[in-house]
Amino acid sequence: MNDTPRSGDETVRFPMARTCPFHPPPAYEELRRRSPAVRAAYVEDTPLWLITRHRGALQLLCDSRLSTDPRRVGHPFAAMAAHGRQRAGQFIDMDPPEHDYYRKILISEFGYRRARELRPVIERTAHEVLDEFAADGAADLVGQFGYPFSTRVICHLLGVPAEDSAYFHDCTREMIDSFYDSEKLPLARQKLFDYLDSLVGRSERNPSTDTLIGRLAARQRRTGRPDHDSLVGVVFLLLTAGHQTVANMLSLGTYSLLRHPEQLARVRADPGLWPTAIEELLRFHSIVDWVGFDRVATEEIAVGEHTIAAGEGVFVLGASANRDPEAFLDPDVLDIHRDARRHLAFGFGVHQCIGGNIARVELEVGYRALFDALPGLTVAAELDDSCFRYEARTFGMSRFPVRWQP
Amino acid sequence: MRVRVLRERCIGAGQCMRAAPEIFGSDESGGVRVESDAPVGDSEAEVLLAVQLCPVQAVLVADG
Numbered sequence: 001m002n003d004t005p006r007s008g009d010e011t012v013r014f015p016m017a018r019t020c021p022f023h024p025p026p027a028y029e030e031l032r033r034r035s036p037a038v039r040a041a042y043v044e045d046t047p048l049w050l051i052t053r054h055r056g057a058l059q060l061l062c063d064s065r066l067s068t069d070p071r072r073v074g075h076p077f078a079a080m081a082a083h084g085r086q087r088a089g090q091f092i093d094m095d096p097p098e099h100d101y102y103r104k105i106l107i108s109e110f111g112y113r114r115a116r117e118l119r120p121v122i123e124r125t126a127h128e129v130l131d132e133f134a135a136d137g138a139a140d141l142v143g144q145f146g147y148p149f150s151t152r153v154i155c156h157l158l159g160v161p162a163e164d165s166a167y168f169h170d171c172t173r174e175m176i177d178s179f180y181d182s183e184k185l186p187l188a189r190q191k192l193f194d195y196l197d198s199l200v201g202r203s204e205r206n207p208s209t210d211t212l213i214g215r216l217a218a219r220q221r222r223t224g225r226p227d228h229d230s231l232v233g234v235v236f237l238l239l240t241a242g243h244q245t246v247a248n249m250l251s252l253g254t255y256s257l258l259r260h261p262e263q264l265a266r267v268r269a270d271p272g273l274w275p276t277a278i279e280e281l282l283r284f285h286s287i288v289d290w291v292g293f294d295r296v297a298t299e300e301i302a303v304g305e306h307t308i309a310a311g312e313g314v315f316v317l318g319a320s321a322n323r324d325p326e327a328f329l330d331p332d333v334l335d336i337h338r339d340a341r342r343h344l345a346f347g348f349g350v351h352q353c354i355g356g357n358i359a360r361v362e363l364e365v366g367y368r369a370l371f372d373a374l375p376g377l378t379v380a381a382e383l384d385d386s387c388f389r390y391e392a393r394t395f396g397m398s399r400f401p402v403r404w405q406p
Numbered sequence: 407m408r409v410r411v412l413r414e415r416c417i418g419a420g421q422c423m424r425a426a427p428e429i430f431g432s433d434e435s436g437g438v439r440v441e442s443d444a445p446v447g448d449s450e451a452e453v454l455l456a457v458q459l460c461p462v463q464a465v466l467v468a469d470g
Contacts, residue, residue: 062463103417111436112420275424341425341459350417352461357420 012040024319037303048313054327061349066295074311075296089233115357126369141400146247154242159211248396253281277336283343286319291393318344374404412464421459426452
């Protein structure tokens with residue numbers, strides 16, 4: 001039986017904004033209690049399903065009857081789907097088997113081993129960024145640490161020249177800010193495409209195996225794939241997905257640890273605890289929620305007593321699944337000692353975040369370097385609502401004023 | 407317990423290598439390779455966790 005809203009029933013409207021930096025939208029708890037799948041009305045009254053619980057989220061994110069292709073009718077983001085040249089290489093929006101080619105050729109760039117190899121460069125970058133302001137005694141951690149650090153790492157990784165990183169950062173910012181603006185979004189997208197188009201073109205004429213773009217260009221010479229447009233698309237995707245998320249987790253995680261000084265003291269005294277602490281921070285903050293888990297059913301799918309029909313949209317609420325008491329004891333409590341590894345902060349299934357290995361290294365290196373370089377770190381002022389990006393599609397901070405004893 | 411991985415399915419998420427570092431390692435391309443296919447003691451529990459954490463169900467175990 002479908003719970004299509006009957007007359008008099010209050011329709012669940014989506015998306016919902018967060019109202020607190022440390023918790024998902026407050027209504028999630030009630031939705032999760034009500035049902036594993038809840039019918040909701042997305043922008044412009046498009047009906048779709050919200051998946052609310054951990055178990056259902058795991059199952060559906062592995063279910064090949066759900067597609068991520070926004071060109072399909074009924075996909076929640078169908079109105080914003082990229083077509084033609086701008087679609088090439090955007091493997092996040094592709095289903096297997098088309099998708100799998102890209103993941104395979106990128107394992108050597110984003111796998112566990114590669115992330116370990118990159119650690120020294122990531123450490124150097126963190127210290128470089130911190131050295132620029134460590135003597136000041138006060139800073140905005142979002143603008144002076146989170147973004148410069150994560151932007152420089154991803155640019156280094158891909159082979160975007162350091163002098164272009166500010167331009168690329170502005171382009172992504174513009175794109176993210178115009179997410180719901182169907183006129184501005186394609187223009188913002190085009191600007192970044194044009195830049196990457198020429199960057200990739202230069203690399204294709206003269207592939208250097210020192211950079212990811214160069215190695216993919218060399219592969220193109222050898223095998224004919226990925227073609228130019230697909231290579232541009234891959235780089236576009238990796239750039240836009242790879243830096244804002246890390247920057248947001250760096251500032252939010254730091255804020256959380258400062259609010260739990262006893263937990264911070266423990267992990268600083270025993271750095272072997274960092275990996276466990278980071279999994280918990282990822283679970284607790286769940287900054288990428290439904291927006292990363294957009295799907296459309298290609299066949300009928302039963303979830304509990306409900307049936308998702310073919311052609312209906314689905315959002316998996318990662319932030320709700322990560323607060324499911326069936327999966328995590330006292331889920332609303334931050335506890336860096338808990339085993340949070342089953343969290344869905346990076347998703348699950350074939351589309352699980354490709355940057356997970358590197359992001360974990362960036363977070364560990366970033367937090368450790370930050371607390372080491374800025375002794376006596378404290379929040380500088382009462383943080384008001386303007387410090388948080390409540391309306392943004394990826395939750396984060398816009399400003400994080402801190403002080404320390406230089 | 408015997409451990410097997412479906413390498414063609416692996417996407418390089420690294421979950422198995424973090425969960426059971428003595429059992430799972432990297433092949434030359436960065437994908438998964440089983441270093442020791444007969445875990446004992448604590449490693450058995452780690453492998454069972456790796457089975458759960460692998461996002462693409464590429465880690466398989468059997469009795470024996």
